Amino acid sequence: MSNTNNTSESQGSQQSSQNSQGSHKAQKSQKSQKSQDSQDSRESRRPRPMEVLREARAQLADLTGMTAETVSSFEQTEEGWSLEVEVLELERVPDTMSLMASYQVELDSEGQLMGYRRVRRYERGRADSRGGR
Structure with missing residues (x-):
């Protein structure tokens, strides 16, 4: 039984680690998009x-x-x-x-x-x- 517990615990740990990595990638992507949007708005806001x-x-x-x-x-x-x-x-x-x-x-x-x-x-x-x- 202890093998079964270790297996389900390690699967849960792997899923938690994957979720954390996915969340970190999403945050990084959002920051990159915001930076790009900011740069675009500076370029598009050239004075008339x-x-x-x-x-x-x-x-x-x-x-x-x-x-x-x-x-x-x-x-x-x-x-x-x-x-x-x-x-x-x-x-x-x-x-x-x-x-x-x-x-x-x-x-x-x-x-x-x-x-x-x-x-x-x-x-x-x-x-x-x-x-x-």
Whole structure:
């Protein structure tokens, strides 16, 4: 009889061990799926162009203290986004004599400002010369 008891006990022990392993595998699979879902949602939550434009203008205004009036160029790059933003640097009367500036603004892929530089300064009422800037 003792052989029968040992056999049924060892079968119960084996089943318990198998259930434990199966449960552990299921938990591991769920964690892996959650990690993948989290990564997918980060990738799919790339900011929309209008969000990038608004955020870039706000960040530049916060840093420079100047009003960002328009975005004159906007493109997606390998690293993120590149914009040219027109800024009112010095308000004058009449308005056509106000000093404006174009700033090159670089953003990362999530829309956070990485850097900026002034590329041009001009009076509001002045048209570009024929060659561009």
